[in-house]
Amino acid sequence: MIDVVVLFFLFGLLAGAARSELKLPAALYETLSVFLLLAIGLKGGEGLAKQAVLPLLPQLGSVILLGVAQTLIAYSLLRAVGRFDRANAASTAAHYGSVSVATFAVALNWLATRAIPFESQAAVFLAVMEIPAILVGIVLARGINRHTNWRRLAHETFLGKGVTLLLGSMAIGWLAGPDGLAPIKGVFYELFKGALALFLLEMGLIVSRHFGTLRQHGLFLVGFGIAMPLLSALLGLTTGIALGLSPGGVTLLVVLAASASYIAVPAAMRLAVPEANPALSLAASLGITFPFNLLVGIPLYHRLAVHFAGDSA
Template sequence: MGWDPVVLFFVFGVVAGLLRSELKLPPALYETLSILLLLAIGLHGGVELAAQASPALVGQMLLVLVMGVVLPLIAFPLLRALRFGRVDAASVAAHYGSVSAGTFAVVVAYMLAEGVFFESYMPLFVAILEIPAILVGIVLARGLSTTTNWSELGREIFLGKSIVLLLGGLLIGVLAGKEAVAPLEPLYTSMFAPVLALFLLEMGLIASRHMGSLRESGLRLAIFALVMPWVGAAVGLGFATLMGLSVGGAAMLATLGASASYIAVPAAMRLALPEANPSLSLGASLGITFPFNIIFGIPLYLQAAQWLQAGV
C-alpha cells in the first residue's frame, strides 16, 4: 500500500521548508483552510451527535475532562526530571495536555480512508480537551496566584478561534439535523481531503521553521517530544476503555492524548505566562510531535487499539 497523499503533502512542506524554498501559502489562505477544517469537523460531529446523543455521553464527557487534567500532571514531572525550569515545564505541559485540531483532522481522514468506524461525536471531545490543561499549566507555574488576569484569560480560552469554530459547527449540526445540513455535506466529505492536504502543506512549512529551535534547547526536549506521545496515547487508550469506545474511537482518543496544541494554548500561555519560552513549546509540538503523529503515530495507535480490543 502506498503512502497517504495527504501525509505526503505535509512531508513535501517540511522538505521544502528545510531546503529554504520560496514556497509559501498566503496567510489569508492558511487562515481560511483552518476555519474550513474546524467548521467541517464540528458540523459533521453535530449532525451525528443529534442522531446519537445519549445519557452515557455525559459520563464520557466528564471522563474526557479528567483526562485533560491528568495529561499535564504527567508531562510536568517528566519535564522537571529533564531539568526544565518550573515555568517552562508548566507551559510545555499545558501544550501536551491539550490537543492538536490539525492532528485530529488527519486522524479523521485516516479512519475514513481505512473504513474504520468511530463515534462521530469525537469533535466534542476535542473542544473539551482544549480547556483543562491550560488551567492546570497556570496553576503548576504560579499556584493559585492573584496576579493572573483570569477574566482576560477566560476570554482567550473560551472564545479562542478553534473552540468557537468547533462548538459553533457542533451547535449548527445539532440544531439543523442531517437533512437540512445535506447541501453542506461536501465540507466534510468530498472537500475535506483537498482542504486538509493544503493545510498540511502549510503545516509542514511551519514545522520546518520550528525544527531549528530544537538545536538551541538540545536533546532533552527532543526526548520529551518523542516520549510524551506514547505516554499520552496510553492514557487515551486507558480512558477509551473506561468509556467503552469502539476501536476507531479508542484510536482517535489515543491520538488526541498523543497530540500537543499549537493554536489555543500558545495564545493562552502568552497571556498567562509571558516569561515562558514559546520556542520550547512550539519547537517540541510542531517540530517533533506533530510530524511523528502524522507520519508514524496514527497507524500505530490504531493498531494498539485493535490489539487492546482483541485482548492481546
C-alpha cells in the same frame, strides 16, 4: 502506502528544509484553519443529533480528567528530567495536555479512507480536551492568587477562536441534523481532504522553521517529543477501553491524547505566562510530536486499539 495528505506534509517539510521560496499566503492558512474546524464540528454535531447527549456526560468527564493527568505528568517530567524552570515547564506541559486539531483531522481522514467506523462524540472530546490543560498549566505556572485576572483568562480560554468554532459548528450540526446539513455537505464534507492537504503543506513549511531550536536545546526535546505522546497514548488507550469505545473510537481518543496543541495553547500561554519561551514548546510539539504522530503514531495507535479493543471489522 503513505496517505496523500501526509505526502503534502512531507513535501512542505522538504521544501522548507531546502530553503525553497515556496510560501502559502497567510490568509489562506487562516482560512483553511477555520474551514477544518467548522467541518470537524459539523460532522460531530451531525452525529450527536442521532443520539442522546445525557449518556455522554460520564465520557466527557473522563476525557477531561485524562487531559488534566497528561498535563501534570508532562510538567513533572519537564521539571525533574528536563530541569525546565516553572514557567517553561508549565507552558510546555499545557501543550501536551491539550490537543491538535490537525492531527485529529488527519486521523479522521485515515479512518474514513479505510472505512473504519468510530463514535461521533470524538469531535466533542476534541473540544472539551483543549480547555483543561490550559487552566492547569496556568495554575502550575502562576498559582492562584488575588492578582489572577480570571475574567480575562476565562474569555481567552472559553471564547478563543478554536473552541468557539468547534462548539458553534457542533451546535449547528446538532440543531440542523443530517437533513438540514445536506445542502452544504458538498463544501464541508467532500472538500475536506483537499483542504487538509493544503493545510498540511503549510504545516510542513512551518515545522521546518523550528529545526534550529531543536539543535540548540539538545536531545531532551527530541526524546520528550516522542516519549510523551507514547505515554499519553497508553493513557488514552486505557481510557477508551474503559469507556467501551469501538476500535475506531479508541483510535481517535488515543490520537487526541498523544497529540500536542500548537494553536490554542500558545495563544493562551502568551497572555497568561508571557515569560515562557514559546520556541521551546513549539519546537517539541510542532517540530517533533506532530510529524511523529502523522508518520508513525496514527497507524500504531490503531493497531493498539484493534489489539486491545477488538477487531474493527
